[in-house]
Amino acid sequence: MTTPIIQIDDLHFHYADTPVLSDVRLSINQGDFIAIVGPNGGGKTTLLRLILGLLKPDRGSVRIFGKAPGSEPARIGYVPQHGNLAPGFPATAEEVVLMGLPHGRRHGPRFWRNERARARDAMRRAGVENLAEKRLPDLSGGQRQRVLIARALITRPELLLLDEPLSNIDPYGRQCIVETLTGLGRETTIVMVSHDLGITTNAVTGLAAVNRYLLYADGAYPTQAMLELMYGVHEVGCPVHEHIHNLTHPADEDMRA
Numbered sequence: 001m002t003t004p005i006i007q008i009d010d011l012h013f014h015y016a017d018t019p020v021l022s023d024v025r026l027s028i029n030q031g032d033f034i035a036i037v038g039p040n041g042g043g044k045t046t047l048l049r050l051i052l053g054l055l056k057p058d059r060g061s062v063r064i065f066g067k068a069p070g071s072e073p074a075r076i077g078y079v080p081q082h083g084n085l086a087p088g089f090p091a092t093a094e095e096v097v098l099m100g101l102p103h104g105r106r107h108g109p110r111f112w113r114n115e116r117a118r119a120r121d122a123m124r125r126a127g128v129e130n131l132a133e134k135r136l137p138d139l140s141g142g143q144r145q146r147v148l149i150a151r152a153l154i155t156r157p158e159l160l161l162l163d164e165p166l167s168n169i170d171p172y173g174r175q176c177i178v179e180t181l182t183g184l185g186r187e188t189t190i191v192m193v194s195h196d197l198g199i200t201t202n203a204v205t206g207l208a209a210v211n212r213y214l215l216y217a218d219g220a221y222p223t224q225a226m227l228e229l230m231y232g233v234h235e236v237g238c239p240v241h242e243h244i245h246n247l248t249h250p251a252d253e254d255m256r257a
């Protein structure tokens with residue numbers, strides 16, 4: 001049996017006196033493209049930070065590649081929420097992508113050539129190779145986001161974590177980003193926090209709804225229990241319910257129990 005890329009068991013986490021995540025379980029396998037969805041403040045970013053090892057669980061366990069989080073940083077790419085560069089930062093796209101390399105590498109012309117080749121490869125995979133010389137302030141929001149994805153891809157990570165990469169991007173830009181991600185292929189496992197369920201429908205292999213608790217479903221459509229977890233009880237008979245009312249997941253039974 002292959003080791004899951006991410007295995008989370010019985011995870012509990014709180015900040016000060018605010019419980020944020022309770023009894024969270026999730027297993028993600030190689031090649032999965034998982035969207036983490038849920039309301040503001042539901043705990044999505046906190047969950048990514050636990051996966052990255054930036055936070056420690058109160059209880060339960062998180063294993064990444066079968067090891068403790070933080071053990072294999074080079075195998076993980078991370079695109080943080082809102083990027084961590086001001087849109088006016090006067091660097092070129094290529095310079096931003098090079099920032100994704102680990103610090104402390106040796107310098108010299110040969111290393112510089114190799115590193116630039118890696119940056120070009122990451123930009124090609126993110127579909128922004130033609131923007132290498134452009135400065136960040138001269139790019140659209142969607143192009144900037146794909147440059148940040150290229151920065152995360154420069155180490156050729158096996159696991160790519162993205163926090164809201166589609167927010168504040170127009171529909172065409174969102175479509176380009178989703179196509180960029182699906183184009184990475186099965187060797188890159190993707191976990192993406194997203195508010196936008198519609199645009200990811202053809203891409204994701206599974207949905208994790210997070211609002212303190214987590215419910216998972218294969219495919220792109222949330223179950224009724226997931227909708228209730230995220231947004232409370234919804235009006236019966238709305239079209240989305242009619243579409244999904246026959247879908248069930250073992251976790252639904254847990255929620256009803």
Ligand SMILES: Nc1ncnc2c1ncn2[C@@H]1O[C@H](COP(=O)(O)OP(=O)(O)OP(=O)(O)O)[C@@H](O)[C@H]1O
Nearest residue numbers: 015016018020038039040041042043044045046047
């Ligand atoms: N550093 C912190 N200290 C204390 N509380 C925090 C901290 N970071 C987040 N929180 C709280 O934890 C809860 C979950 O926050 P989190 O950012 O994980 O939610 P989210 O689902 O990512 O929200 P959003 O969709 O708005 O980004 C919220 O109530 C938030 O106010």
